[in-house]
Amino acid sequence: MTPLISAAKVGRMPHPRASEVARVALELCDRCGLCLPLCPPEAIHLEFDELLIDQQTCTGCRKCIAPCPVGALAMVPA
Amino acid sequence: MPDSDVLVVGAGPAGSVAAWEAKRAAPELDVVLLERDPTVGIPVRCAEGVGDAGLREFVDPDGAPWVARRITRIIFVAPDDTEVRVADGTVAWILDRTRFDSFLAERARAVGVEVRVATEAAGMERDGDGRWRVRVRGPRGEEVWRARVVIGADGVEAMVGRWAGLDTRVPARDMESCAQYVLQNVDFDPDAIYLQFGDRIAPGGYAWLFPKGVAIANVGLGIVALRADGRNAREYLDAWIARRYPGGTTVGSTVGGVIVNPTIKQTYGDGVMVAGDAAHMVNPLSGAGIVNAMKAGRLGGRTAAAAIREGDTSARRLSSYHRAWMDLLGEEHRTHYRIKQALDELDDGFFNGLARTANRIPERKRSLGRIFAHALVRHPQLIPVAARCFV
Numbered sequence: 023m024t025p026l027i028s029a030a031k032v033g034r035m036p037h038p039r040a041s042e043v044a045r046v047a048l049e050l051c052d053r054c055g056l057c058l059p060l061c062p063p064e065a066i067h068l069e070f071d072e073l074l075i076d077q078q079t080c081t082g083c084r085k086c087i088a089p090c091p092v093g094a095l096a097m098v099p100a
Numbered sequence: 101m102p103d104s105d106v107l108v109v110g111a112g113p114a115g116s117v118a119a120w121e122a123k124r125a126a127p128e129l130d131v132v133l134l135e136r137d138p139t140v141g142i143p144v145r146c147a148e149g150v151g152d153a154g155l156r157e158f159v160d161p162d163g164a165p166w167v168a169r170r171i172t173r174i175i176f177v178a179p180d181d182t183e184v185r186v187a188d189g190t191v192a193w194i195l196d197r198t199r200f201d202s203f204l205a206e207r208a209r210a211v212g213v214e215v216r217v218a219t220e221a222a223g224m225e226r227d228g229d230g231r232w233r234v235r236v237r238g239p240r241g242e243e244v245w246r247a248r249v250v251i252g253a254d255g256v257e258a259m260v261g262r263w264a265g266l267d268t269r270v271p272a273r274d275m276e277s278c279a280q281y282v283l284q285n286v287d288f289d290p291d292a293i294y295l296q297f298g299d300r301i302a303p304g305g306y307a308w309l310f311p312k313g314v315a316i317a318n319v320g321l322g323i324v325a326l327r328a329d330g331r332n333a334r335e336y337l338d339a340w341i342a343r344r345y346p347g348g349t350t351v352g353s354t355v356g357g358v359i360v361n362p363t364i365k366q367t368y369g370d371g372v373m374v375a376g377d378a379a380h381m382v383n384p385l386s387g388a389g390i391v392n393a394m395k396a397g398r399l400g401g402r403t404a405a406a407a408i409r410e411g412d413t414s415a416r417r418l419s420s421y422h423r424a425w426m427d428l429l430g431e432e433h434r435t436h437y438r439i440k441q442a443l444d445e446l447d448d449g450f451f452n453g454l455a456r457t458a459n460r461i462p463e464r465k466r467s468l469g470r471i472f473a474h475a476l477v478r479h480p481q482l483i484p485v486a487a488r489c490f491v
Binding site for chain 1: 145220222237255256257258259262268269270272275277279325326328330332333334335354355356357
């Protein structure tokens with residue numbers, strides 16, 4: 023595996039093509055952490071009581087959206 | 101810079117048992133247990149059910165203050181609401197996870213583990229002399245802890261594994277999205293747990309009622325979003341409760357993810373091991389994870405203590421943890437995963453028919469094994485499922 027692919031895989035590189043990115047509605051989010059391991063580029067973090075989505079790393083793949091048990095995630099224009 | 105030998109991240113069942121075992125195995129070691137939440141055991145993200153035999157390997161549930169209810173029956177509910185009571189002699193327990201988790205953490209503290217609450221790990225790097233530097237945020241501000249071995253017991257979000265370069269990601273088909281209420285004033289058999297299947301009830305998962313007492317229960321369900329009709333887990337749960345328990349009063353609510361993917365390919369690295377939900381150690385068929393987490397914590401804690409005493413905390417040394425886990429349960433989970441995949445192919449009509457077949461067996465003889473044997477003869481759709489048990 024080339025270093026370039028490896029860097030993209032772990033999500034350290036911004037994704038240039040994402041026209042939409044995931045955003046969390048914090049008033050709905052229960053901070054359960056379910057979406058973190060679903061994110062292929064690992065763009066989602068939980069810090070104490072706050073869910074953070076790195077808008078530069080999100081590729082807009084939508085994998086986190088439907089699984090959220092309370093519908094707190096949605097796509098917004100990048 | 102504070103130093104530790106074993107730094108455990110997360111004071112759930114995996115982490116507290118890991119810390120306790122490490123300290124008991126090697127009392128001279130400094131063992132530190134970090135918990136992000138201010139109180140161990142809060143919030144509860146769990147249906148709180150646990151099998152009797154597994155639990156007794158670690159603790160005695162009889163009369164324990166952290167037990168909510170003793171369970172002696174399972175009632176499977178088909179998609180069309182046909183109930184199948186299974187009198188298997190099975191005994192399970194519904195825990196009070198807040199008390200249970202705090203009991204386990206206190207037990208670790210009692211043998212000399214330093215427990216720090218309201219303290220989260222924020223990142224970690226390898227330093228020059230083969231130890232981890234773990235960045236930690238808590239009431240004392242930011243600190244960097246050095247550790248010979250880090251045990252990641254940080255649950256579904258699994259950040260320790262991620263920082264250590266392990267692949268802890270989950271394909272969407274293997275993530276159960278769960279929602280649960282604590283419901284009061286509902287009518288059920290308080291000695292039984294109820295499990296209902298059905299594509300319109302809980303696609304890819306099941307709905308449950310686990311009694312916490314008379315007329316009070318954890319009522320929840322898990323779905324695989326890829327198989328759902330656009331509703332989220334809480335919306336499915338609201339619909340289920342409106343149909344089955346319309347008079348109930350909600351006194352609590354939680355949501356969370358249950359990873360029904362087999363154990364991650366590698367649960368260890370140089371100076372690091374991951375355990376419990378963080379390593380995908382839930383039984384993929386049942387979704388049960390508490391005892392598995394404790395078993396992994398025990399293996400991890402003992403491995404950490406032995407490795408430090410030997411002066412070798414390399415990935416190669418810690419790989420014995422992974423092998424021990426795979427022998428104990430990891431391989432079995434692969435089988436359960438294949439069975440789950442085969443069951444996922446069967447439709448509601450099949451399960452309705454299966455329930456009627458099962459109910460033809462007299463109740464006192466109606467064990468899971470006998471149901472399966474009878475069903476195999478009458479429902480050839482089960483043959484591929486049975487085959488997965490042996491592949």
